[in-house]
Amino acid sequence: MTTPLLKVEHLTMRFGGLTAIGDLSFEAHSGQxxxxxxxxxxxxxxxxxxxxxxxxxxxxxxxxxxxDGQKLLLERLPGHDINWKGRVAxxxxxxxLFGGMTLLENLLVAxxxxxxxxxxxxxxxxxxxxxxxxxxxxAIELAEYWLEKTGLIDRADDAAADLPYGxxxxxxxARAMCTQPLLLCLDExxxxxxxxESLLLxxxxxxxxxxxxxxxxxxxxxxSVVMQISDHVVVLDYGxxxxxxxxxxxxxDPKVIAAYLGxxxxxxxxxxxxxxxxxxxxxxxxx
Amino acid sequence: xxxxxxxxxPAAQPTRFERAFKDAFIAALVMLGLSVPILALRAEQNMxxxxxxxxxxxxxxxxxxxxxxxxxxxxxFVFNRAPGAKPLVETPSAVKTAWAKFAPYAAQVGLxxxxxxxxxxxxxxxxxxxxxxxxxxxxxxxxxIMLGWGLNIVVGLAGLLDLGYVAFYAVGAYSYALIATKxxxxxxxxxGVWAFWICLPVAGILxxxxxxxxxxxxxxxxxxxxxxxxxxxxxxxxxVLINWVDFSGGYAGISSxxxxxxxxxxxxxxxxxxxxxxxxEFSPIxxxxxxxxxxxxxxxxxxxxxxxxxxxxxGRAWEALREDEIACRSLGINTVSTKLTAFxxxxxxxxxxxxxxxxxxxxxxxxxxxxxxxxxxLAIVVLGGMGSLFGVxxxxxxxxxxxxxxxELDFLKAIFGSDFDPTQYRMLIFGLAMVLMMLxxxxxxxxxxxxxxxxxxxxxxxxxxxxxxxx
Ligand SMILES: Nc1ncnc2c1ncn2[C@@H]1O[C@H](COP(=O)(O)OP(=O)(O)OP(=O)(O)O)[C@@H](O)[C@H]1O
Ligand SMILES: [Mg+2]
Numbered sequence: 001m002t003t004p005l006l007k008v009e010h011l012t013m014r015f016g017g018l019t020a021i022g023d024l025s026f027e028a029h030s031g032q033x034x035x036x037x038x039x040x041x042x043x044x045x046x047x048x049x050x051x052x053x054x055x056x057x058x059x060x061x062x063x064x065x066x067x068d069g070q071k072l073l074l075e076r077l078p079g080h081d082i083n084w085k086g087r088v089a090x091x092x093x094x095x096x097l098f099g100g101m102t103l104l105e106n107l108l109v110a111x112x113x114x115x116x117x118x119x120x121x122x123x124x125x126x127x128x129x130x131x132x133x134x135x136x137x138x139a140i141e142l143a144e145y146w147l148e149k150t151g152l153i154d155r156a157d158d159a160a161a162d163l164p165y166g167x168x169x170x171x172x173x174a175r176a177m178c179t180q181p182l183l184l185c186l187d188e189x190x191x192x193x194x195x196x197e198s199l200l201l202x203x204x205x206x207x208x209x210x211x212x213x214x215x216x217x218x219x220x221x222x223x224s225v226v227m228q229i230s231d232h233v234v235v236l237d238y239g240x241x242x243x244x245x246x247x248x249x250x251x252x253d254p255k256v257i258a259a260y261l262g263x264x265x266x267x268x269x270x271x272x273x274x275x276x277x278x279x280x281x282x283x284x285x286x287x
Numbered sequence: 288x289x290x291x292x293x294x295x296x297p298a299a300q301p302t303r304f305e306r307a308f309k310d311a312f313i314a315a316l317v318m319l320g321l322s323v324p325i326l327a328l329r330a331e332q333n334m335x336x337x338x339x340x341x342x343x344x345x346x347x348x349x350x351x352x353x354x355x356x357x358x359x360x361x362x363x364f365v366f367n368r369a370p371g372a373k374p375l376v377e378t379p380s381a382v383k384t385a386w387a388k389f390a391p392y393a394a395q396v397g398l399x400x401x402x403x404x405x406x407x408x409x410x411x412x413x414x415x416x417x418x419x420x421x422x423x424x425x426x427x428x429x430x431x432i433m434l435g436w437g438l439n440i441v442v443g444l445a446g447l448l449d450l451g452y453v454a455f456y457a458v459g460a461y462s463y464a465l466i467a468t469k470x471x472x473x474x475x476x477x478x479g480v481w482a483f484w485i486c487l488p489v490a491g492i493l494x495x496x497x498x499x500x501x502x503x504x505x506x507x508x509x510x511x512x513x514x515x516x517x518x519x520x521x522x523x524x525x526x527v528l529i530n531w532v533d534f535s536g537g538y539a540g541i542s543s544x545x546x547x548x549x550x551x552x553x554x555x556x557x558x559x560x561x562x563x564x565x566x567x568e569f570s571p572i573x574x575x576x577x578x579x580x581x582x583x584x585x586x587x588x589x590x591x592x593x594x595x596x597x598x599x600x601x602g603r604a605w606e607a608l609r610e611d612e613i614a615c616r617s618l619g620i621n622t623v624s625t626k627l628t629a630f631x632x633x634x635x636x637x638x639x640x641x642x643x644x645x646x647x648x649x650x651x652x653x654x655x656x657x658x659x660x661x662x663x664x665l666a667i668v669v670l671g672g673m674g675s676l677f678g679v680x681x682x683x684x685x686x687x688x689x690x691x692x693x694x695e696l697d698f699l700k701a702i703f704g705s706d707f708d709p710t711q712y713r714m715l716i717f718g719l720a721m722v723l724m725m726l727x728x729x730x731x732x733x734x735x736x737x738x739x740x741x742x743x744x745x746x747x748x749x750x751x752x753x754x755x756x757x758x
Contacts, residue, residue, distance in 0.1 A: 052617060083619030090617050098610035100753030101603075102738045102746075108600075109607040110618045115600035126595045136740075144742065156742040161752040179618055 307362025451521025459641025494638025540652025
């Protein structure tokens with residue numbers, strides 16, 4: 001087996017007495033969509049925050065392997081370098097756009113470091129250097145590409161806060177993609193979308209993964225999305241991994257079903273009927 | 288009265304007038320309670336140095352009446368309006384359409400007026416009368432415009448609330464004053480006439496350096512904490528200037544600071560002075576006019592750099608930082624260095640303005656750099672509309688010019704008697720005007736934001752969508 005793109009080993013995160021993640025290990029392989037699922041409060045967002053440098057993990061190691069074979073320890077990098085050097089991009093569960101800026105501006109801010117270098121740390125830029133103009137033009141072209149791809153091109157000059165919810169979610173993905181990441185971490189991208197938008201999102205994610213060599217780590221509550229698009233599923237409950245494997249195997253795992261229904265092990269039988277219907281439902285969706 | 292008819296017992300419901308009357312009566316009572324201890328008696332000394340109390344019942348009555356009538360009017364016409372009603376003061380549509388036609392040319396027209404201003408003042412006021420108008424109004428306002436534009440980078444663009452901006456102004460002023468009065472005479476006395484032109488960049492750079500020194504520890508703080516620490520920093524600089532007498536002269540300040548030369552030609556009555564060289568009769572007005580254009584150019588450089596920076600990645604990063612710092616970090620933006628550049632750039636222009644201030648005054652002391660100064664610059668930025676260069680201009684003219692104009696309130700003596708000192712009411716009138724202004728335009732005069740780049744069409748963004756920053 002090839003080396004995984006992202007390798008999380010023995011990751012533990014404590015907040016005071018609360019262990020939000022306990023000894024979690026999993027891998028995400030390049031060219032795949034890895035889903036991270038689990039009931040509310042399982043610690044999924046906390047895993048993202050550790051990977052993207054917003055929290056320093058209490059224990060554990062997060063290794064990212066670059067295409068040239070170089071290994072980066074993400075928990076040691078300063079927050080902003082995880083995106084720039086490590087090439088990991090993310091979106092947020094509660095959307096964080098630059099609301100007062102236009103869509104295009106949002107996507108240009110995402111290319112900050114590239115443009116900053118082209119502008120000679122602003123000094124060449126102030127004098128209107130040709131090289132900076134060229135770099136900005138390229139940046140705008142990349143932004144246009146992603147606006148086109150997410151179907152937002154007609155609203156390029158509107159304020160991001162003016163967009164409807166579903167569009168804001170897609171804009172956030174476009175913005176993350178403008179940093180040209182190796183790994184894209186999406187925190188519940190389908191939350192609040194209607195079924196049609198959700199289907200479009202699936203296509204977008206699959207195309208990002210297949211055409212742009214960007215692997216995806218996905219937190220999702222909507223099981224149908226997870227089952228349809230993910231190659232690999234990791235299930236968390238109370239900060240611990242309870243299952244890990246291909247979607248078909250995971251969805252029939254009794255521990256997963258129990259965790260999702262919030263029942264004790266001995267109560268499983270009582271709710272068997274419910275479980276059966278849910279499993280049938282999930283199977284239907286998977287087709 | 289739709290509401291009354293919906294009520295089950297309309298008769299029991301007090302009418303609007305009754306309610307307003309009752310409310311006004313209570314307010315007047317409160318005023319009475321307040322004014323009796325404060326206003327009713329005035330303590331004075333008589334010939335034999337004894338304290339005598341002069342009763343002033345009428346003053347109390349008048350004050351209570353003012354409160355009563357004011358509150359009644361408010362109760363009748365302002366409060367309890369139906370939700371969703373039109374704003375109290377609305378811009379008339381005629382004004383709006385006229386403004387829409389004028390707006391594209393506003394910058395050019397404004398710039399033309401500002402360039403022509405000293406000449407017009409000279410023509411209207413003569414060499415003697417014009418000095419006051421060019422100096423007290425023109426130069427004063429331009430200094431504040433420049434300071435406003437400098438602070439606008441920090442507060443308006445990057446969203447960092449800096450209450451100690453005057454510190455950088457002080458650093459610039461003292462840098463110039465000390466270098467020009469001590470360092471240059473001791474080292475290269477020949478360069479004396481060029482002192483201003485040499486020290487200007489030095490003062491700016493020193494101020495920017497202080498911006499970075501302050502920024503490093505402080506910029507990890509957010510919101511209120513940042514505001515308080517910057518405020519303290521401003522005070523510390525002032526206290527150091529007061530107490531480190533050997534260095535800064537303490538309260539006495541630094542005097543006989545060299546004035547700027549006309550690129551090497553001093554403005555004096557000598558043979559080699561400006562007037563003699565150009566075959567003019569000597570008059571202080573030339574220097575004043577020259578100073579006016581110097582600060583104008585400095586201010587325009589500030590504006591130019593700000594406009595350019597806004598369209599560069601660093602400027603966009605500042606605004607993005609104001610919108611959402613966490614998102615910035617997730618996009619690989621080094622938030623600390625981005626904030627530092629904002630701080631340093633703002634400080635740089637504050638330093639330039641400070642050096643100019645010292646050169647124009649010829650004398651500086653810590654008195655010129657009190658907190659009120661920071662507050663006034665901040666008021667200009669907020670009143671102008673955060674991030675708007677044009678708003679800062681209007682706000683400076685209104686605030687600084689307004690305060691100066693209010694000095695000329697002598698005619699009020701005719702109404703209130705010769706005891707009445709109008710200058711004492713300056714700040715009161717001024718404060719009232721600010722409150723009214725903020726009722727009318729709560730997000731500043733120019734609240735919309737112009738995007739820095741566009742694909743098809745430039746659409747300005749409503750102020751209500753733009754974040755104000757939180758540290
Ligand atoms: N900064 C923090 N300080 C203290 N506790 C935290 C912090 N962040 C998260 N937690 C706790 O960690 C646990 C996991 O939270 P997390 O947000 O990761 O869950 P989640 O799996 O993303 O849930 P959801 O599906 O609701 O988004 C929760 O109990 C939460 O209260
Ligand atoms: Mg979450």
